[in-house]
Amino acid sequence: MDRRQWLQGLAALPLAAALPAQAQDKPIQIIVPFGPGGSGDISARMLSEFLTRKTGRAVVVDNKPGGNGIIGVEAARTAPADGSVLLLATTSTHLANPALFHKLPYDPGKDFRLVGSFGPGSTYLLVRPDAPYKTLQDFVRAAKAAPGQLNYGHFNATSKVTAALFAHEAGIALTAIPYKQVGQAMSELMAGQIQVVFTDTVQGDSFVASGQLRALAVHSDARLKRYPELPRIAESIPNFTIRGGFLGIAVPAATPLAVQQQLNGWINEAVTTDPIKSRLEGFAFTPASVSLEQLAAFEREERAKWKQYVDIAKIEVQ
CATH class of the missing domain: 3.40.190.150 (Bordetella uptake gene, domain 1)
Structure with missing residues (x-):
């Protein structure tokens, strides 16, 4: 043997x-x-x-x-x-x-x-449900009109790098706000203290399903079966190829x-x-x-x- x-x-x-x-x-x-x-x-x-x-x-x-x-x-x-x-x-x-x-x-x-x-x-780009931007393109336009005035929350290395790379590829300036845990970032987003959070679909799903937060887009290989109307980030920003x-x-x-x-x-x-x-x-x-x-x-x-x-x-x- x-x-x-x-x-x-x-x-x-x-x-x-x-x-x-x-x-x-x-x-x-x-x-x-x-x-x-x-x-x-x-x-x-x-x-x-x-x-x-x-x-x-x-x-x-x-x-x-x-x-x-x-x-x-x-x-x-x-x-x-x-x-x-x-x-x-x-x-x-x-x-x-x-x-x-x-x-x-x-x-x-x-x-x-x-x-x-x-x-x-896969990764959600999340905003408040009453945010003035209804699409990913709206968000990018708002960020370009107010450089550095829109904040993103990050709670680990993945959420930090994903948001920073998105900002670079979209040609916008976002301000990073660190949190110790995802729950803190989500609470601050819902309270309007920050404007966007990138989080994977596992931990973001309950917020989207309940309507507490709204997904402007998803980063995935294909559109989600559950939300087929939700566009992929790469449809607007093709250079954003980071893995979920x-x-x-x-x-x-x-x-x-x-x-x-x-x-x-x-x-x-x-x-x-x-x-x-x-x-x-x-x-x-x-x-x-x-x-x-x-x-x-x-x-x-x-x-x-x-x-x-x-x-x-x-x-x-x-």
Whole structure:
């Protein structure tokens, strides 16, 4: 039996068989490096319910917000590499942060391995329902008429880079207002303290569906089935090609390959079967089964692109 056959056979074993004895009965912890209510939190809780049913083990979602996700990532980086601690990996933590900070306490490519994905996502451009601009073109015209007087709220690296790149490609000047959590930015938008927020469709969906906020456009590969009348940003600004939000699951890099493969299989099953599949599709995500190799290639390619986005938007690296 060659090494590849041995690894394939090992991957087919139950996760418990691949773990040290002391790790087999541990609760599974999913660290979400942002606050409750966001897209990562929602996705992690869907996965936790699936893993509880699949493994019979307790699965706990642990929100550790702060520092653009860095606090939560650090907690996962130093956790045991035995499959008992998972990290909700996002565009911010694994793609944008490395482009925005000269020094990070972690290296996503060296310290972690992606083991699953919730699928490519989409992004809303949100304004108040009573805003004077009814279309994306109206918003751009208003911003050009008052340079720097329209504010956008950002609550993580993804929302910051997305808005800055949009402003650059639209030829407008927007003022950035930072928030610690998405809920704070949404509250300020509804109160009229800021004029626009870019957020992925998972965390923005309830605001749009309830009429609390209005989407002027969506950034996605195609118009949304749920809102076919909602234009894509690229229809007006074709150079705006940034990828929509990424949500995935990562583990410490030292986690045994067999454990990574087992987790990969479980997550692929979770996101491609109901009820999670239908919920993700309802949020305009496109869930699909992806291999460990595909995830690694995606991460390398997208990290290079996000550095380019930061350079193009002329965002000051901290």
